[in-house]
Amino acid sequence: MPISPSQGSTGGGTPVTITGVNLAGATAVHFDGKSATITGNTPTSVSVLSPAGTGAVGARVTTAGGTSGPLGFYYVQPPVVPTVSPASGAAAGGDTVTITGRNLATATSVDFGATPVVPTVVSDTEITVATPATAAGEVSLVVHTQGGVFDDLAFTFVDPPTVTVFTPITGTTLGGTLVDITGTDLATTTDVTFGGDSATSFAALSDDRITAVTPPHALGAVPVTVTTTGGSDSAPLTYLYVL
Incomplete structure (x- = not known):
């Protein structure tokens, strides 16, 4: 007789179906002597x-x-997730998120708000x-495994940034000029480039x-581009490197 699933939470409560023949009128199902709660019964299933x-x-x-012979069932510890990286991504979706912790081998689903996604178990x-496409904002992130659920997580979806203006608009070829950049959706900035070269340092204020x-x-005029977890955008004006 097959049993499905063959794994479940140590806390109990996993819906399990046993199939076979001559099962009508089942009076009990025991897991190593512990009684399970019967929720349905037919001649071919319990x-x-x-x-x-x-x-x-x-x-x-x-x-x-x-009484039937034993069917193998394995109890799985509930998941524990201390790290989600990155913790934000583009509202358009398609970003790869890595979730690390313990007891993740039986992961079946990761919910971003109301949207479930099937994970890849590494x-x-x-x-x-x-990540799925989702409106900008913070959503709950819930990891489902056969051992249980971990729901003490959040993920933030971010709209693409816009860069409107920066000052000053010129600086020496030696670099080292502090440039103030304004726009929208800049809080998750991961890189700022001048002509394709990353800024020596940056800070999202x-x-x-x-x-x-x-x-x-x-020497010359170069584009100023800001990249965030929501995407990238270049300023409408260029920055001018001078002697």
Whole structure:
């Protein structure tokens, strides 16, 4: 007789279905002596909620005709997730998020708000998932495994940035000029480039303002581009490197 699923939470309560023949009128289902709650019964199946337990156990069905042999069932520890990286991404979706922790090997779903996504299991300590398209804002992030649920997480979806103006508009080819950049959706800035070269340093002061220190660059006008977890945008004007 098959049992599905063959794994469940140590806390019990996992819906389990046992299929076979001559199962009508089942009077009990035990997981190594612990009674399961019967929720449905037909001549070919018994549905139950597993009791609490640990490790590998045998599930047995009892009817008026006797008791079946044991079916293997394994209790899985609930997941623990201390790290989600990155913790924000583009509202357009498609970003890869890495979730690390413990007891993740049986992960079946990761919910971003009301949207479930099937994860890729890398190991018992790591899963990855591609974000869905979602309106900007913070949503709950819930990891489902056969051992239980971890729901003490959040993920922030970010609209693409816009860069409107910066000052000063010129600086020396040696770099080192502090440039003040304003726009929208800048709080999650991950890079600022001048002509493709990353700023020596930058700081997001608010959602509409960042500062960046120019890198060395050859003479000429170059685009100023800001990249955030929501996307990238270049200022409408260029920055001019002078002697």
